[in-house]
Amino acid sequence: MISIKKIVVIVICAVIVVLGIWGLKYLISIQQYQKIISNLKIDTIDLSNIHDGKYTGSFNTEYVGAEVSVVVKDKKITNITLLNHKNERGKPAEVILQNVVKAQSLQVDTVSGATNSSKVILKAIENALNSAK
Incomplete structure (x- = not known):
């Protein structure tokens, strides 16, 4: 039988993993956004x-x-x-x-x-x- 402590530890670990993955995805998307903006060139229009x-x-x-x-x-x-x-x-x-x-x-x-x-x-x-x- 699994104790309450083990269940709490498993849930906390799962939450940490999910938050870590979300944070990593967010950081990657911010880097991509910054790269798009920094490379954005506005051309002259005739x-x-x-x-x-x-x-x-x-x-x-x-x-x-x-x-x-x-x-x-x-x-x-x-x-x-x-x-x-x-x-x-x-x-x-x-x-x-x-x-x-x-x-x-x-x-x-x-x-x-x-x-x-x-x-x-x-x-x-x-x-x-x-x-x-």
């Missing part, structure tokens, strides 16, 4: 090649994602709407939409403290504009 219209684009990582709608008229970005923004602390990055419209370029500064969300939003805008080609 608006002269983009016809008038409304274009949707998105970019997602495990922790941050964005979906945007971009309106182009007369070879200019006239409006960008953020349709979805999955973020951690990246809400301040949403100002980047106005910066892109003002600059008519994706080559704008990222928002300090929301750099990852800034990059993801810019990549979503790039993907939207690339879908117009």
